[in-house]
Amino acid sequence: MMRNPIHTNVNRVLSYYGMNLKKGRSNYYLSYYSQGETSVIKNNNPRDAIREAINRQGDRELYIQLINQLRFLKLNPKKQLYFSEIFILDPRYTTRPSPPLGTLKDAYDFACEMRWNSRNIKDHKATKRKAENVIKHFGYSTPPSDITPRRLVDYVGYLQAKNLSNATINRNLSKLRVVLRHAVMLDYIPHVPDFPWQKYSNARTRILSKEEEEKVISFFHKKGNTLMADFVMVAIDTGARVGELMRLTWSDYRLDSESIFIRNSKNDEFRTVPLTKRSRHVFKRRYQNMCSPEENIFNLTQDRLSWQWKVMKKSLGFDKEKEFVPHMMRHTCATRLAELDVNDSKRMLWIGHKTPVMTARYTHMTSTSLKSVVEIIDSQA
Template sequence: MSIKQRGQSFQATVHYKGARYRRQFPTRLEAERWLVETKTALSQGRSPEMAPSVALTSDDYRPSTFKELAEYVFEHHWRGTRSEKTMKINVNHMIEWIGPEKDYRKITDHTTDMLVAQLRDTYPDSTVNKKMSTLRVILRLAYKRGWTDRMVNIKHFKESEGRIRVFSPEEERKMLDWFIGAGDMDMHDYVVVSIDCGFRQSEVLKLLAHDVDHRKASVYDTKNRKRRAVPLTPRARDVLERRKRLHDRELFPMTKDQINWHWNKMRSALGYADDEEFVPHTMRHTFCSRLADLDVSAQVIQALAGHTRIETTMRYIHLSERSLFSAIERLAASMGASETSKGGDATPHPATPHATTPRHMALCGA
């Protein structure tokens, strides 16, 4: 089975027992749907639908079920965006939870309240907000298109910033020592590069030998679709140079599942099995937090971490209490220097009246 774009349309092809079935569609969503239906029909001994159907882009199109509506919104709202994969997951979850055959015009406030209550049994409020935001966008589009005559109210919970989990130097040492003891240098090197460069897991796994030179490592930023270069610490440079001697292309030829398996083994051995935030992504938090503790500016941290929004970076600036105390200490020092330059007289003096005070009082009728 395959789908190929041909000009402004999408060509879907199915090969089955030596026969070929092919159709053209105006959108990829229609092509994908036809592929699934055709495969099912052929496996059941039925003939596939080969007659042209009503196009999703036609003037008289109106989805009849929640699944059709959700897939339509995904195709026209999220397809081709940076969040496509995540939104595909969220859309599929909503189809599963609401029901594919549910009449979306019958979704009420009570429906969403019950769904929220169920989700809060499993997910934190921040995740519930993200999931329900997907449903809000789906139903809002139906309302704007006139496919439903009312908008459903969906609760949004206030999210607390909370405490960002970071690894302490002691925890970092334990992780590295454990992987060395286990003879797992792949994971040891993965931890070093993740903590010292702040790369996302996907960025580490896509790191190629030609992306690294003696001074920096360059990765393709998965969020803003740009290349970014991060200068290397001495130990990160040593690790990556060693891996370049071992690997001609991919420096970390591992999968996410393999990393998770080795990570969870280490996590349990060190006694962190119950710490839900003892996860690989915390190494990225650690990178940003350590920079903030060193009074590195938000703009520099944003550039190094590849944050799209400065608000994301500011979470780490707020986290660094040492930076706040350091700022006040510098302020106090500057004030002390200012007093010293005046002769060291710290005796307070009454404020000099403003030159316009008598005139101001006269104008006020005093």
């Protein structure tokens, strides 16, 4: 005789008591955990199987609680075995056991151990420090269960009061979400709450003009900072992401083909980028001081780059421009390739995008490049 199928809410309730019910062809199979072992009971009546499991465990309190609940175990219109809505909506019958005690600091430490480490992130110290600042706001000893959607909205308001951009707010929320996801892994909370992500546009319109590029490079040369001057030139010529260049080692430099091999890209794909005449000169000069193939070509961290860029930005009078950031060097490269009429497929390979849509987002034609269009229109007049 076929048994009735089991609705998902049955095992959702039974799991509170360490039990799981499965349907066989002619019997039900109830597994339960007791005294360090898992046992299975076979019975053609699910209520009898549950009663037998309770009797075997000898837990009188559990026996009374579950036996009283079995009267709600019925068949729904689809002939599925389920606990009726009256039972599900009654908090007296759906009290979950208390979750293990744990704090945000415990979850943060676990996230540092599992994700924010030197194996996964080169500049892991900066990431951990920024995440710790977020945790500090809520309190190290705060239980993860106290991080509710309401508190997250209040936190966003706190960050907005500090005049932080929506992108920066989302980065702070992202770090907190990673911590809470690890809290779920530790069984501190059943799930991660909904986050109030802020809307913002990824598209940047700011690029470096030739004159501004010369000013930036000249500034670093005058300060004796050859490392940053070289970094800026290579970033503009190759269009590589800042993180990709910082992760480059001498084993990624192809001296014979005069190119670099980018292996740790954002979209987890590899690509080879040929070097321009200026970049070839930079690499050959720096290659003479190489100590090891595993040595980073540009010995920079995100913090050091940000600080050097901030000093330059203020000194040259760009401190009021929010979009004057290191990533603009990548936009500059993409735009110059477009102005040179390099086709979409080649630009995608050079920049490292999967779709032409992404390449188009990073390309901003200047008014100078449109002069040829004016000439075409004038010729038709």
